[in-house]
Amino acid sequence: MWHALTSPSARRVASAVAAIGLAASLAACGSSGPTITLYSAQHQDLNQAWIDGFTKETGIRVEMRRGGDFELANQILAEGDASPADVFITENSPALSLLSSEGALAPLDSATLSQVPARFSSGANDWVGIGARSTVVIYNPALIAADQVPNSIMDLSGPQWKDRIGVASGGADFQAIASAVYAVNGDAAAGEWLAGLKQNAKIYQNNIAIMKAVNAGEVPAGVIYHYYWYKDRAESGQDSANTELEYFDRKDAGAFVSVSGGAVLRSSENAAEAQRFVAYMSGRTGQQILSATLSLEYPVGNGVEPNPTLKPFSELDPPEIDLNTLNGPKVISEMLRVGLL
Amino acid sequence: MSRVRSRAPATRRRPYPPARLAAAAAVAALTLVPLFHVLGFVVAEGPEQAADLLLRPRVGELLRNTTGLVIAGCTACAVIGAGAAWLVERTTLPGRRVWTVLMAAPLAVPAFVNSYGWVSVTAAVEGFGGALLITTMSYFPLVFLPVAAVLRGIDPAFEDMSRALGNGPWSTFFRVVLPQLRPALLGGVLLVGLHLLAEFGALQALRFPTFTTAIYEQFESTFNGPASMMLAGVLVLGCLLLLMGELRLAGRVRVARLGSGAARTAAPHRLGSLTPLALTGMAALAVLALGVPLGSLARWLAVGSSTAFPVVALLTTTLTSIGLGVAAAVATTLLAVPVAWLSVRHPGRVSRLLERSTYFAGSLPGIVVALALVTLTVGYLPALYQTTALLVAAYAVLFMPRAMVSLRAALAQVPPELDDSARALGAGPSAVMVRVTLPLIARGLGAGTALVFLAVVTELTATLLLAPIGTATLATEFWSNSYSLAYGAAAPYALLMILISAPAAWLLTRESRSERLPA
Numbered sequence: 033m034w035h036a037l038t039s040p041s042a043r044r045v046a047s048a049v050a051a052i053g054l055a056a057s058l059a060a061c062g063s064s065g066p067t068i069t070l071y072s073a074q075h076q077d078l079n080q081a082w083i084d085g086f087t088k089e090t091g092i093r094v095e096m097r098r099g100g101d102f103e104l105a106n107q108i109l110a111e112g113d114a115s116p117a118d119v120f121i122t123e124n125s126p127a128l129s130l131l132s133s134e135g136a137l138a139p140l141d142s143a144t145l146s147q148v149p150a151r152f153s154s155g156a157n158d159w160v161g162i163g164a165r166s167t168v169v170i171y172n173p174a175l176i177a178a179d180q181v182p183n184s185i186m187d188l189s190g191p192q193w194k195d196r197i198g199v200a201s202g203g204a205d206f207q208a209i210a211s212a213v214y215a216v217n218g219d220a221a222a223g224e225w226l227a228g229l230k231q232n233a234k235i236y237q238n239n240i241a242i243m244k245a246v247n248a249g250e251v252p253a254g255v256i257y258h259y260y261w262y263k264d265r266a267e268s269g270q271d272s273a274n275t276e277l278e279y280f281d282r283k284d285a286g287a288f289v290s291v292s293g294g295a296v297l298r299s300s301e302n303a304a305e306a307q308r309f310v311a312y313m314s315g316r317t318g319q320q321i322l323s324a325t326l327s328l329e330y331p332v333g334n335g336v337e338p339n340p341t342l343k344p345f346s347e348l349d350p351p352e353i354d355l356n357t358l359n360g361p362k363v364i365s366e367m368l369r370v371g372l373l
Numbered sequence: 374m375s376r377v378r379s380r381a382p383a384t385r386r387r388p389y390p391p392a393r394l395a396a397a398a399a400v401a402a403l404t405l406v407p408l409f410h411v412l413g414f415v416v417a418e419g420p421e422q423a424a425d426l427l428l429r430p431r432v433g434e435l436l437r438n439t440t441g442l443v444i445a446g447c448t449a450c451a452v453i454g455a456g457a458a459w460l461v462e463r464t465t466l467p468g469r470r471v472w473t474v475l476m477a478a479p480l481a482v483p484a485f486v487n488s489y490g491w492v493s494v495t496a497a498v499e500g501f502g503g504a505l506l507i508t509t510m511s512y513f514p515l516v517f518l519p520v521a522a523v524l525r526g527i528d529p530a531f532e533d534m535s536r537a538l539g540n541g542p543w544s545t546f547f548r549v550v551l552p553q554l555r556p557a558l559l560g561g562v563l564l565v566g567l568h569l570l571a572e573f574g575a576l577q578a579l580r581f582p583t584f585t586t587a588i589y590e591q592f593e594s595t596f597n598g599p600a601s602m603m604l605a606g607v608l609v610l611g612c613l614l615l616l617m618g619e620l621r622l623a624g625r626v627r628v629a630r631l632g633s634g635a636a637r638t639a640a641p642h643r644l645g646s647l648t649p650l651a652l653t654g655m656a657a658l659a660v661l662a663l664g665v666p667l668g669s670l671a672r673w674l675a676v677g678s679s680t681a682f683p684v685v686a687l688l689t690t691t692l693t694s695i696g697l698g699v700a701a702a703v704a705t706t707l708l709a710v711p712v713a714w715l716s717v718r719h720p721g722r723v724s725r726l727l728e729r730s731t732y733f734a735g736s737l738p739g740i741v742v743a744l745a746l747v748t749l750t751v752g753y754l755p756a757l758y759q760t761t762a763l764l765v766a767a768y769a770v771l772f773m774p775r776a777m778v779s780l781r782a783a784l785a786q787v788p789p790e791l792d793d794s795a796r797a798l799g800a801g802p803s804a805v806m807v808r809v810t811l812p813l814i815a816r817g818l819g820a821g822t823a824l825v826f827l828a829v830v831t832e833l834t835a836t837l838l839l840a841p842i843g844t845a846t847l848a849t850e851f852w853s854n855s856y857s858l859a860y861g862a863a864a865p866y867a868l869l870m871i872l873i874s875a876p877a878a879w880l881l882t883r884e885s886r887s888e889r890l891p892a
Contacts, residue, residue, distance in 0.1 A: 069842055076853050076854070095842045095843045096842065096843070097842050098837075098853065099593075099837070099838075100593040100594075102593060102594045102595060102596070103592060103593045103594075103596050105596075106595055106596030106597065106598075107596050107747075107838075109596075110596060110597055110747070110748075111751055111758075112751075114751065114755055114758070116759065116842065202589075202590035202593060202594070203593070204593070207594065234580070235580065235582070236580060237577050237578060237580070238856065240856070241578070241580075244492075245496065248496050250496050250499075267861075268676060270676065364594045364595065367594075368426075368600060371429060371430050371431035371434075373431070373587070373590060373591060373594060373600070
């Protein structure tokens with residue numbers, strides 16, 4: 033209370049707090065020079081590797097806010113022109129398509145776009161692919177024979193999968209996969225599929241939790257992205273030792289390869305530096321960092337090979353989907369309808 | 374002879390001092406920002422849209438889970454917390470000091486660290502049973518500490534008299550001891566209930582969806598969408614029910630002791646042959662609440678190639694957590710003083726309304742409070758957006774109930790006659806506050822500050838959204854590492870969170886050990 037502020041002990045506490053605050057703010061502004069703000073939904077180890085490499089090469093420092101794909105995309109929309117964000121990178125493309133459709137993204141330099149095959153980038157030239165991940169089935173061979181693993185992701189809505197399949201429906205990864213199901217199979221079939229999954233699926237927090245559960249024998253199988261499994265095998269295998277991966281049939285919606293992308297915000301006040309960062313991530317050095325680190329995602333840049341422990345990218349046979357047509361908001365409202373959200 | 378139960382005399386209904394009323398109203402208004410944000414969405418959507426979003430099977434499922442957990446969790450925490458406090462304070466249980474520390478120590482282990490610890494031992498803790506077990510083990514100290522403090526201060530004369538009048542031990546407990554415990558017990562249970570409504574991290578890891586985890590999932594998909602705000606509206610109703618329930622059960626009881634001299638120390642109940650049983654029970658509680666999460670943490674530190682000690686990052690993050698924790702704890706406690714003072718010293722409709730209104734935000738998930746403040750600042754106060762000041766304000770809004778409960782309990786134990794005497798001797802109102810009231814409730818201030826500090830250090834969702842860019846806390850780093858499968862890398866952050874929380878938890882046990890008023 034106001035009176036308490038006059039007491040000596042309260043003043044001591046207040047000055048201690050002020051000192052800590054001052055120390056923190058001094059620590060925050062070490063060297064001068066340009067700084068850009070990154071909103072990132074990507075994994076921290078990959079973020080850090082890119083930022084460190086970029087700052088070393090250019091002297092441009094990068095500050096970062098993290099969150100989920102749609103969380104950050106909607107935050108950017110809520111912030112409007114006042115958004116602090118200069119660059120936005122995602123785990124999946126639908127959140128970028130949302131910002132593109134709202135006119136929130138700036139066109140990218142053509143040199144940046146040419147570093148990556150056009151099918152991994154925006155049709156409006158305002159975001160570019162920076163990584164890719166394949167949808168897979170993770171299963172526990174002690175609970176389900178290899179030949180019972182579904183060939184099509186559409187099978188998972190059948191009654192035989194009641195309580196036997198794990199999904200992370202709250203996350204942007206699953207929502208991207210669902211948007212692929214809508215793109216490949218049409219609204220009616222996809223809507224029935226979602227409703228079936230609501231009946232069948234055990235809902236997990238994220239892909240990691242699904243992997244743990246399958247490994248522990250709590251649920252026989254789950255739908256995840258490939259790199260979670262490879263990362264755990266590379267680390268200690270403690271959450272994947274009892275599991276195997278299976279890829280869905282060729283061209284099935286479940287063989288969907290989701291593209292992580294990067295974009296420059298139209299509201300950015302550091303557009304030149306922001307363009308350089310996106311060029312760096314999608315360029316050879318950035319793509320080699322992605323390939324060499326433990327991220328174990330697939331690089332999408334021209335001429336960069338994936339980590340050799342992965343199934344070769346050329347052997348993946350995803351459905352032919354124009355990424356620009358994936359509709360994130362529609363999937364979310366459909367998930368609300370069937371009760372998955 | 375002292376009196377225990379008597380209605381506050383009617384003469385205490387003096388007019389509210391205007392400056393203090395204004396200060397209390399300003400604090401209450403700040404804490405109501407999130408509520409108005411939620412209500413704004415509900416009104417803007419209109420009844421039809423709102424019905425569409427609320428009357429669906431998913432909401433029924435969430436309602437069942439949330440209600441069940443709150444009822445069972447509050448009951449379990451009340452029984453375990455009060456039972457342990459009674460064993461420690463009023464029986465011949467060996468090792469009282471050790472048990473007091475062990476019973477308060479779970480406060481230093483964040484619920485989501487506890488949850489990860491358990492989940493990594495067995496998946497059997499998923500679902501309702503596990504959620505109940507883990508939240509009870511994390512939150513029962515919120516009941517234990519205030520109840521232990523009161524048990525310690527109770528004048529045994531009442532019990533002696535009850536026994537002399539022919540009541541048996543059980544009847545004495547229920548008719549004499551329990552009424553004196555009621556404010557502390559209910560205050561603790563109210564805090565537990567509010568925490569259960571707003572718990573996110575622990576329950577998300579246990580696959581036990583409640584309104585709060587569902588709101589977070591909505592947030593991840595839509596940021597600030599109407600569907601999540603409708604769910605938050607339901608949480609507000611739940612909070613209203615808890616507050617009214619506590620108000621009804623607590624009644625208006627005067628617990629300050631009158632009369633000269635110090636109360637005797639109560640003669641402890643002899644446990645006799647039940648001692649091994651009591652010791653086993655307490656040990657089991659300590660193992661469940663502390664042994665399992667700490668054991669898991671030790672294992673994470675040992676296993677996993679991602680274990681690394683990035684010393685600079687760990688140090689900066691620790692300092693940030695401590696700085697934010699101290700700043701927010703001091704700010705929150707100071708803001709709570711006018712409201713608590715008014716509600717205890719001037720009981721009446723307005724003061725009660727102001728006091729109760731500060732509890733709403735405590736039942737809302739951090740993410741809802743954060744979104745309300747984002748909306749407010751982006752729209753009207755852009756200079757405050759993504760600043761430390763806004764983050765501290767969010768902590769104050771979220772954790773005001775912790776300070777309020779501590780301060781009210783402390784103020785209620787100070788006989789108002791002391792203030793009156795000081796006034797009669799010529800001191801002005803400010804001098805009374807600074808020289809008489811605040812020193813007398815110093816322990817309550819300390820307890821409130823410590824409780825808020827503990828909460829801030831482990832806060833996750835509001836911090837993720839509101840922290841200035843580049844600011845990482847131990848909680849957010851633990852979360853992001855454990856989310857990315859890097860258990861080894863997450864472990865040092867959890868360990869540091871526990872280490873910096875330990876002094877505050879220790880302070881709380883000291884509060885509970887010497888709550889007796891200076892005579």
